Amino acid sequence: MKEETLKARFWSKVEKTDTCWNWTGGKSHGYGSFCGGQAHRHSYEMNVEAIPEGMQVCHSCDNPGCVNPEHLFLGDNAENVADKVLKGRAIKTLSVKDCAAIKEASEKPWFTPWWAAEKFGISKHHVNAILRGATRTVC
Numbered sequence: 477m478k479e480e481t482l483k484a485r486f487w488s489k490v491e492k493t494d495t496c497w498n499w500t501g502g503k504s505h506g507y508g509s510f511c512g513g514q515a516h517r518h519s520y521e522m523n524v525e526a527i528p529e530g531m532q533v534c535h536s537c538d539n540p541g542c543v544n545p546e547h548l549f550l551g552d553n554a555e556n557v558a559d560k561v562l563k564g565r566a567i568k569t570l571s572v573k574d575c576a577a578i579k580e581a582s583e584k585p586w587f588t589p590w591w592a593a594e595k596f597g598i599s600k601h602h603v604n605a606i607l608r609g610a611t612r613t614v615c
Contacts, residue, residue, distance in 0.1 A: 492544075496542040496547065524545050532551055536548070568602075578592050
């Protein structure tokens, strides 16, 4: 695909606000998807520079759907994880008691993953992982 056509297609999926430039196209785990990669990485490469091997493109705004190059910065995995922890976005580790409560509540007819996510301060994906036993969370 021609460079200009690719750029036009990319920008047609961006909604600019006063702060974030939100991706309106397909998403995976909150991150924009574009041409087999993440939209924020494409934005960084189009507007800033090539991404060195092994580097990640991090968000200063904590909005995974944002492609505003002013909100993007490079970091290695350790820096990205440290930023995530510092900003309180790391996956919360639940106690054995909390995991048992989620599993017990899941037997009730009123249970939804959204209810458990809200009650325990985790994502619905984390709740489903606990119920599947497919998580490293202590349960």
